Structure formats: C-alpha cells, structure tokens
Amino acid sequence: MNNVANAVVYEALKNYYLNLPHCQAIGLQFEQTIGTTPILSVPYQACLQAEQHSQRLHGGVMTTLMDVTCATAVSAHLIEVEALATLDLRIDYLQDALEQAPIFGRAQCHQLNDDIAFVRGTCYQASSQPHIIATATATFIRTALPTDVQQIITKAWIS
Amino acid sequence: MSTLLVTESHLTEQAHQNMPYAKFIGLQIQIDCAQQLLFHVPFQAQNIGNTFLPAIHGGLIGGLIETAALLFVQHLHQSTHFARIIDYTIDYLRPGLAQSMYAQCQFTRQGKRISHLTVSVWQEDAARPIAFARVHCQMPSDA
Numbered sequence: 001m002n003n004v005a006n007a008v009v010y011e012a013l014k015n016y017y018l019n020l021p022h023c024q025a026i027g028l029q030f031e032q033t034i035g036t037t038p039i040l041s042v043p044y045q046a047c048l049q050a051e052q053h054s055q056r057l058h059g060g061v062m063t064t065l066m067d068v069t070c071a072t073a074v075s076a077h078l079i080e081v082e083a084l085a086t087l088d089l090r091i092d093y094l095q096d097a098l099e100q101a102p103i104f105g106r107a108q109c110h111q112l113n114d115d116i117a118f119v120r121g122t123c124y125q126a127s128s129q130p131h132i133i134a135t136a137t138a139t140f141i142r143t144a145l146p147t148d149v150q151q152i153i154t155k156a157w158i159s
Numbered sequence: 160m161s162t163l164l165v166t167e168s169h170l171t172e173q174a175h176q177n178m179p180y181a182k183f184i185g186l187q188i189q190i191d192c193a194q195q196l197l198f199h200v201p202f203q204a205q206n207i208g209n210t211f212l213p214a215i216h217g218g219l220i221g222g223l224i225e226t227a228a229l230l231f232v233q234h235l236h237q238s239t240h241f242a243r244i245i246d247y248t249i250d251y252l253r254p255g256l257a258q259s260m261y262a263q264c265q266f267t268r269q270g271k272r273i274s275h276l277t278v279s280v281w282q283e284d285a286a287r288p289i290a291f292a293r294v295h296c297q298m299p300s301d302a
Binding site: 020021022023024025046047048049050051052058059060061063064065066067068083085086087088089090091092093149 | 183211225249
C-alpha cells in the first residue's frame with residue numbers, strides 16, 4: 001500500500017519513466033510501492049552481462065535501475081507533475097551480484113526542497129538471505145512544467 | 160585497411176566479446192590523434208531517457224562511464240580480467256542530446272591494488288562535457 005502525495009502525479013510519472021526507450025530496452029519493470037518507497041526490477045538477460053563468462057548484470061544496468069528508482073521515489077512526494085533531472089549519482093558496489101538472477105531497486109526521497117531532491121536507495125537481489133549489491137545516493141533538480149504540458153503527461157500515462 | 164583501423168576494430172570486437180553490455184550499447188573503440196583510447200557510443204533510439212528534449216538516459220551515460228573505465232584499465236594493464244569498480248560518482252553537467260557520445264579516461268592514481276580514474280563524457284565539444292565521473296577500482300590480481 002502506498003501513501004504518496006498525489007496518486008495521479010505518481011502514476012503518470014512512474015509510467016512515463018518505465019516507458020522511456022532506454023528503460024524498455026533493458027526490460028525495466030515496476031514491482032510495487034511500499035509507503036513512499038518504489039521498488040523496480042530488471043530481469044537477468046545475457047545481452048546485459050558484465051563479462052562473457054559470468055552471468056551477472058553489468059553495473060550500467062544497476063545505475064539505470066537506481067537512477068529511475070530514485071526519480072520515482074521523488075515523484076512519490078510531488079503534488080504536481082514536474083521535470084526531474086539527475087545532478088549527481090554515486091554508486092557503491094558492496095558485493096557481486098548473484099548469477100542469472102534479477103536485480104531490484106528501492107529508494108526513499110529523504111529531503112525535498114524547493115529546487116533540489118535528495119534520495120538514497122539500495123540495489124539488491126531477493127535470495128533467502130537479503131543480498132545487497134549496491135547503494136545509491138542521488139540528487140535531482142526540480143523544474144516546474146506549464147499546466148498544458150502537465151496535462152499532456154497525465155493524459156498519456158494514466159491508464 | 161590501415162593498421163589503425165585494424166586495431167580499432169579489433170579492440171571493439173574484443174570488447175563486444177568480453178563484455179556483452181558493451182555490445183548492447185553499441186560501443187565503438189577508437190584511437191585519437193594523441194594515441195589515447197576514445198570510447199564512442201553512436202546514437203540509437205533505445206538511448207533516450209527524456210522524450211521531450213530528447214535526451215540520453217543518465218543511466219546509459221553511467222553505463223558508458225563504467226564500461227570505458229573497465230576497458231581502459233584492462234587495456235593499459237594488459238590484464239586478462241577486468242578490474243572491479245568499488246564506487247563511482249557521476250556528475251551530470253548538461254543534458255545528453257540525441258547524438259553520439261564520447262568518453263575518455265585518465266588515471267589520477269595507478270596502483271597495484273587500487274586505482275583512481277576520472278572519466279569525461281561529451282558530445283560535440285570535449286571542453287563542454289555532459290558528464291564527469293570519479294571512479295575507484297580494485298585492480299585484478301593478475302595486473
């Protein structure tokens with residue numbers, strides 16, 4: 001169950017991000033929202049491997065997953081549809097990913113200022129023991145959108 | 160075919176073989192006039208992360224940075240295995256437009272166990288990068 005600031009805004013932005021060409025290309029999927037914490041995932045795919053002989057996803061896939069998850073986490077706090085642009089993103093790789101397994105990302109926006117949003121997230125794999133592969137720390141700059149653009153996005157991305 | 164072109168296509172082919180993600184993003188390895196490795200990602204529709212501008216996805220820019228860093232270290236060390244990225248930070252400076260991206264790496268510290276490098280990513284002008292990263296790597300044991 002979620003308690004996002006504006007369910008329509010959250011749904012529209014979440015769907016917009018998930019349907020971006022690059023997100024579609026890597027097979028990014030939405031799992032669920034717990035409170036204001038979105039959870040997204042990317043399935044294991046051989047074409048996204050880091051190395052020829054080890055069946056683990058490349059860090060670039062993790063970076064993309066965490067960038068989108070963090071943006072979605074900000075969206076959970078927005079009252080209106082806005083543009084978010086990543087200012088910086090730090091990834092700490094804690095341990096190797098498990099082979100042939102999907103990766104999950106969850107994030108929480110812990111501070112939302114007028115112009116800047118601060119987010120922390122983790123990238124993990126669901127095994128019997130929690131297997132955290134990476135942590136992410138991101139900042140975003142917020143830009144207000146004209147009402148007509150907000151309406152275009154809302155109309156296009158609410159099912 | 161000139162020696163340079165053979166080397167560039169060989170490096171690209173090897174990268175695609177050893178790192179499937181490099182092939183997925185369409186990476187091309189070139190050698191610039193200063194004999195430095197130049198990592199080139201030609202634009203594809205699947206690179207888009209913002210349909211309004213349109214702009215390249217920041218996650219893909221990160222993927223290029225990691226790919227460039229790992230291939231750069233492996234090439235300079237002539238090692239069999241890739242280094243392991245411990246952590247890295249990307250600063251996004253300008254939107255990446257719907258065109259080719261280029262990346263180059265520079266060692267700040269080349270160590271036996273740990274190396275530090277910077278990666279700059281640009282499109283039309285190397286003096287106006289779209290992203291800049293600092294990377295800490297753990298060197299492979301055969302380096």
